[in-house]
Amino acid sequence: MKTLTDNWSTYWEGFLGTLSLFAVSAVLSLVLGVMIAGFRVSPVRPLRVFGTAWVTLLRNTPLTLLFFIVVLGLPRFNITLPFFVFAVAALGCYTSAFVCEAMRSGINTVPVGQGEAARSLGMSFGQTMSVVVMPQAYRSVVAPIGSVMIALAKNTAIAGSFSVTELLGTYRTINELGYSIIWTFVWIAVGYLIITLAVSAVFNLLERRVAVSR
Numbered sequence: 245m246k247t248l249t250d251n252w253s254t255y256w257e258g259f260l261g262t263l264s265l266f267a268v269s270a271v272l273s274l275v276l277g278v279m280i281a282g283f284r285v286s287p288v289r290p291l292r293v294f295g296t297a298w299v300t301l302l303r304n305t306p307l308t309l310l311f312f313i314v315v316l317g318l319p320r321f322n323i324t325l326p327f328f329v330f331a332v333a334a335l336g337c338y339t340s341a342f343v344c345e346a347m348r349s350g351i352n353t354v355p356v357g358q359g360e361a362a363r364s365l366g367m368s369f370g371q372t373m374s375v376v377v378m379p380q381a382y383r384s385v386v387a388p389i390g391s392v393m394i395a396l397a398k399n400t401a402i403a404g405s406f407s408v409t410e411l412l413g414t415y416r417t418i419n420e421l422g423y424s425i426i427w428t429f430v431w432i433a434v435g436y437l438i439i440t441l442a443v444s445a446v447f448n449l450l451e452r453r454v455a456v457s458r
Contacts, residue, residue, distance in 0.1 A: 272336030277343025390447030
């Protein structure tokens, strides 16, 4: 307990850093994921090709390597941004591929006839997706996307190696002060557990509400 109480401000700063990184990356990944899912089922071939390439490339690239590409590669093209922004870009883009596949699986659960009926009424592809298909697809993807968001919360730990303030990175400061490395990591694990349990609770609540509305 002394490790926690003596270093509370350090832990708290790291905890808030992880929360901020998770929240912004989650929003980016959800927006991109839904958009790319639309691309993947689009009747426009170039959009389908782009969506497939996006998912295939990002799902098969190690996240750590993606961090190196973003953090070390982009500055070579005179793109200089705070490390936090680089971390959000890496995490958001990487996670969007998994959100996309979860959304696409939800879209595939909607009967094809409903889309055809919408188009027969004169709806465009965008209207069909936003009004008919997506509202039904959301109901079946709450649990899978919840799992993706939990994984995102844990993946934020990688950002600590790239000069971003987050929970795991606090171990360096605390360890240098001579505190037990075991208890240092125990309290870090508790912090991540709090975040993941909170995310899980939110998505469980959403899943129950969606179930009631069916």
